[in-house]
């Protein structure tokens with residue numbers, strides 16, 4: 343949409359056309375444009391998504407996550423600010439603020455799950471945020487247990503924090519198969535039946551006879567959590583207490599994160615007690631919204647937390663689609 347607008351613009355240059363088009367848009371955009379003379383980076387005025395600026399020798403580099411700078415030995419300098427446009431060319435770097443200012447709405451899901459823990463997002467360490475979420479979770483949702491076990495990899499850092507705060511031993515009681523990614527396409531029907539098992543395998547000799555605190559970053563539909571709880575129980579766990587390092591996910595994202603529709607979000611349909619029963623855990627506890635925000639160090643006024651409180655920072659029109667709706671075929675109805 344934006345590229346189309348830039349192509350149709352009567353502005354004198356691409357540099358002027360980009361803000362002209364962006365002023366008419368509402369939503370989450372962190373973008374780079376490459377023209378024959380300029381590299382142009384722009385972030386929407388609310389700053390939903392991250393965009394970082396780095397230095398590589400005499401050159402400037404831009405990335406959505408700072409871990410990309412580490413790969414090429416570049417140094418993180420600062421974030422591209424919400425509403426800022428940076429133009430880099432042979433004259434160096436120039437910064438503009440061409441968009442009308444808005445309240446900031448930085449997505450905190452980046453800190454809970456989306457970003458890599460070796461990145462700085464909005465200038466704050468993701469690893470530090472997740473560790474603090476785990477510590478806070480141990481205070482808010484304690485459990486009498488023998489082991490803290492992460493659901494790898496997303497629950498690992500929070501589990502280390504939970505263990506540090508509670509004094510309960512941290513062990514890798516579930517092992518993740520790193521050779522199977524999200525894009526894995528099961529080649530045969532017989533292999534599909536492995537399901538979650540092909541990605542995660544419990545370490546029976548650690549788990550057997552133990553009361554286990556399982557730490558994960560979120561429960562979306564509940565079906566995966568149920569399979570993991572069952573798998574840990576079949577490996578001999580005496581009790582399973584599931585702890586989640588963010589609040590219940592009750593609303594879908596309209597800003598580019600691929601969460602399912604509200605109808606498929608288990609926390610939008612069931613109470614915490616009902617979810618606990620559904621996933622067959624002995625207890626279930628979530629981190630509070632306040633605890634999660636505090637752990638990131640980002641002010642509540644500058645954050646988007648709509649998937650946990652349904653307060654969307656922008657208008658959501660009746661025909662707005664989530665990424666899930668755009669990318670998944672509707673389930674056919676009978677008749």
Ligand code: SF4
Pocket residue numbers: 390449450451452594595596597598599646647648649650
């Ligand atoms: S709705 Fe949730 S995932 Fe989407 S931008 Fe807001 S906090 Fe992030």
